[in-house]
Amino acid sequence: MERPPLQTSDNGTQSRCRIFATGEMADLICATDWRNTAVGSIHQWPDLLLSTVNMLLASQQPMFLWWGEELTQFYNDAYRPSLGADKHPSALGQRGPECWPEIWPVIGPLIDAVMKLGRPYWSENQLIPIFRNGKLEDVYWTFSYSPIWDADGTIRGTLVVCAETTGKVLADKAVLEERARLLEVLQQAPAFFALLEGPNHVITMVNPLYLRLTNNRDILGKPVRIALPETVEQGYIEILDRVYQGERYVGFDARYDAFAGEGLPPDERYVDFVYEPLRGANGEVTGIIALGVDVTDRKKSHDALLQTEKLAAVGRLASSIAHEINNPLEAVTNLIYLARSAAMSTETQQYLSDAEVELRRVSAITNQTLRFHRQSTSPTTCSAEDLISSTLSIYQGRLANTHIQVLRHDREHRPLLCFEGEIRQVLSNFVGNAIDSMNSESGWLLIRSREGVNWRTEERGLVITLADTGIGMSPTTVSRIFEPFFTTKGLNGTGLGLWLSREIVTRHRGHIAVRSSQRASQHQNRSGTVFTIFLPYGESPQSIDRNPGNPYT
Numbered sequence: 001m002e003r004p005p006l007q008t009s010d011n012g013t014q015s016r017c018r019i020f021a022t023g024e025m026a027d028l029i030c031a032t033d034w035r036n037t038a039v040g041s042i043h044q045w046p047d048l049l050l051s052t053v054n055m056l057l058a059s060q061q062p063m064f065l066w067w068g069e070e071l072t073q074f075y076n077d078a079y080r081p082s083l084g085a086d087k088h089p090s091a092l093g094q095r096g097p098e099c100w101p102e103i104w105p106v107i108g109p110l111i112d113a114v115m116k117l118g119r120p121y122w123s124e125n126q127l128i129p130i131f132r133n134g135k136l137e138d139v140y141w142t143f144s145y146s147p148i149w150d151a152d153g154t155i156r157g158t159l160v161v162c163a164e165t166t167g168k169v170l171a172d173k174a175v176l177e178e179r180a181r182l183l184e185v186l187q188q189a190p191a192f193f194a195l196l197e198g199p200n201h202v203i204t205m206v207n208p209l210y211l212r213l214t215n216n217r218d219i220l221g222k223p224v225r226i227a228l229p230e231t232v233e234q235g236y237i238e239i240l241d242r243v244y245q246g247e248r249y250v251g252f253d254a255r256y257d258a259f260a261g262e263g264l265p266p267d268e269r270y271v272d273f274v275y276e277p278l279r280g281a282n283g284e285v286t287g288i289i290a291l292g293v294d295v296t297d298r299k300k301s302h303d304a305l306l307q308t309e310k311l312a313a314v315g316r317l318a319s320s321i322a323h324e325i326n327n328p329l330e331a332v333t334n335l336i337y338l339a340r341s342a343a344m345s346t347e348t349q350q351y352l353s354d355a356e357v358e359l360r361r362v363s364a365i366t367n368q369t370l371r372f373h374r375q376s377t378s379p380t381t382c383s384a385e386d387l388i389s390s391t392l393s394i395y396q397g398r399l400a401n402t403h404i405q406v407l408r409h410d411r412e413h414r415p416l417l418c419f420e421g422e423i424r425q426v427l428s429n430f431v432g433n434a435i436d437s438m439n440s441e442s443g444w445l446l447i448r449s450r451e452g453v454n455w456r457t458e459e460r461g462l463v464i465t466l467a468d469t470g471i472g473m474s475p476t477t478v479s480r481i482f483e484p485f486f487t488t489k490g491l492n493g494t495g496l497g498l499w500l501s502r503e504i505v506t507r508h509r510g511h512i513a514v515r516s517s518q519r520a521s522q523h524q525n526r527s528g529t530v531f532t533i534f535l536p537y538g539e540s541p542q543s544i545d546r547n548p549g550n551p552y553t
Contacts (some may be wrong), residue, residue, distance in 0.1 A: 009254040010244045018042055018050055021057035023077045028089060037093045038070035064160035065148075066111060071158075073098035082139075082164045084132030102131050114145045114158045121145040125165050140169040158216055192271075195278070196224060199285035199492065201240050203227055204287075213294055215258050215267060230259050230266065239275060243288050247259065249275040251292075253299055270299040300485040304496050308341065381415040381540065382423075384449035384462055392447075399433055402443070409448040417460050417538035422504045429497040430531050435487070437470025437529065443468055452534055454511075461510065461536040470525035472518035481514070510535040 017030035019042075040048065044231075049067060054263050056063045062079040066072070073094050080088055091099045097209050100107065106128060113119040124146040127139050127419070143162035144408050147155045172256045192209035196202065200223040211217075219227035225237055243249050251273050257266035273292025277285045321458065336352050392406065397404060416423075445468050452463035473481070473488075480486045484503045487495035505512050516529040 019057065020054055023057065025077050025080060025092075026057045027076065029057070029074070032093060034093065036396060038068055038072050038095075039093075048148065048156055052148055052157070056159075062162050062164070064162065065157055066160070067148075067157040069115075071111065071115075073099060079162070082132075085471055086132050086134065088241075092471075100130070102136060103128050105343075106163070110145055111158050111509065114147050118147045118155055121146065125169050129321070138166070139164060140166045166185070183195050190293070192273075192292055194286060194290040195277075196240065196290060199244055201225075201237075201288060206509035209294070210290075211256065213256070213269060213271070216258055216524055217259075219297065228259075230257055233442075241286060243275040243277055244285055246277050246285055253295060268296075269294060270296045273525055289493070297485065300495065304485055323386065378418050380420050382419050382420050383415055384412050384464060385410045386424055387416075387420070387427060388447055388449065390423055391431055394428065395431055395435060399445075402438065404435060404438055404442075405444040407444055408447045409446075409450075411448065411450040412462055414462070414537065416535060418508055418535060419504075423508075423535070426501040426504050426533065427464070427466075429501045430533075433497070434466060434470060437468055453521060454534060454536065457536075459509075459536045461538075464533045464535075465530065466533075467528060467530040469528045473516040474518060478514060478516050483511075503534065506534060509536050 010431060019026050019030050020230060020388070022406070030042075033517055037247075039045060045053075052065060053065075055077050056065055057332070059076060060078050062078050062082065064079055067072040067074065073096060073295065074092055077082070083091055087099060094128050094145045096111065097104050097108065114121065124142045126138050127138060128141055129136050131137075132139075141162055142165050143160055146157055146159045146161070148157040150156050175331070186205075186207045187341075189207060193205075193207045194210045195205035195544065197204050202223050203219050204221070211219075214228060216546075217227065224240060227233050228236075231237055234255075234298055253270050254273065256269045258269055260267045261519050271292050271296050273290065277287040278287040278289050280286045336355055341354055388408065388410070431445070431447075437530070438445075445466070448465045450463050450465075451460060453460055477488060481498050482497070484499045485495035511534050513532040513534075514529065517527055518524045
């Protein structure tokens with residue numbers, strides 16, 4: 001090992017420097033004339049100061065020493081880069097407050113607590129801006145302040161063991177900011193997203209669309225089979241297990257019945273989705289990425305359009321059959337007329353009269369069927385009595401079979417300018433729903449027409465009220481009956497009837513009101529539903545907002 005360099009002592013003789021470490025700062029300490037500083041000549045330094053400085057210089061950990069009441073500074077090679085050219089080498093031997101005026105209000109009280117009370121201090125990644133490289137820089141430090149005790153219990157200095165962590169802190173901040181940006185993108189993404197980790201498929205990350213798919217349940221941090229128990233019966237757990245083995249899975253129009261609450265039917269949803277294995281750096285699967293879109297509305301729209309097209313085809317077929325039946329009906333009616341003229345028996349005459357009545361009824365039904373499905377390109381005038389009669393004739397058989405009594409009050413005879421076929425369709429939807437809501441044993445349907453006023457516009461118009469004694473609707477159902485594709489009839493309903501009815505009435509500048517009750521007891525039944533339709537008389541064709549294109553717009 002090299003000997004310490006020679007140094008001139010106070011009496012003018014040369015002796016070896018008492019610094020045994022090597023390096024830039026060791027050489028600088030040996031070359032510095034300490035006689036004009038608070039610590040005095042290096043040959044007079046106490047053993048505690050010498051041992052502390054030698055220990056500091058020999059360490060590769062950045063270290064700093066404040067010594068004595070003057071807080072004379074020492075530091076090693078590892079600490080020197082943190083000072084910059086603005087403070088090095090002048091910081092060596094300088095008093096602490098003179099070297100660090102920009103941060104002394106922050107660190108001064110901490111050093112004072114160490115020197116006077118022996119109270120150590122430690123901090124991690126603390127922001128302490130310092131002046132270096134010609135400007136005040138934000139610098140982050142992890143450091144400790146420790147008292148240096150003499151043998152008699154006196155505190156002689158403060159030892160600082162530190163590390164500048166600016167690069168790490170800024171890098172961590174950049175990672176966090178990028179992660180936050182990606183999370184924000186996922187939050188706003190038009191697809192649902194979930195991250196499942198581990199073989200138990202613990203849900204660790206989701207976005208709002210995924211929460212909406214699960215009815216906003218508390219699912220984070222829970223395995224799928226616990227957070228979403230319905231997935232077990234629906235077979236999704238088995239799929240996740242296969243994906244965790246590395247098998248990618250894609251589903252289209254997959255049905256998912258989400259739990260909606262105790263006593264409530266499941267929320268039927270349809271999704272297009274992909275389960276993608278999440279692999280770590282070593283290629284092993286650590287989790288699953290679930291990504292997809294809720295296509296419930298699309299699926300219901302598609303199914304409803306198919307159903308609507310089927311109904312339209314049936315309607316066209318019924319219209320065609322009615323048209324074909326009409327001609328032979330006229331011939332049979334004429335033959336019965338001739339037979340009645342020739343028949344002698346009173347009994348035969350009665351049979352022929354009954355047959356003629358029934359034929360006229362069949363003829364009326366076929367004519368109403370033709371009128372019901374006949375499309376019009378311009379509004380025409382018609383009476384409320386005719387609109388109601390033609391609609392009821394279609395349901396005469398169902399009304400008779402279900403023992404439903406119809407009560408009519410035709411109080412308005414002023415003609416209405418409208419698209420006759422569309423208004424019949426509206427009335428048909430309401431009458432059909434009323435029949436469906438009543439049991440097959442009894443019930444009554446009240447249909448009343450009268451003149452009314454829209455007090456918002458002061459327009460006069462026709463008011464048609466339809467009231468039934470059916471099972472009624474809950475407030476939740478009432479609030480949704482005009483939503484497209486909402487139905488309480490399951491596969492027997494499309495969810496388009498009332499929505500389309502409101503669209504038609506709105507185009508006629510009218511409105512629909514509804515009241516419903518489910519109050520029923522053993523002795524009295526007050527359940528039922530009342531629909532009220534208001535239609536302005538529409539004296540001019542321009543008063544009706546007609547879209548000759550798609551009838552659903």
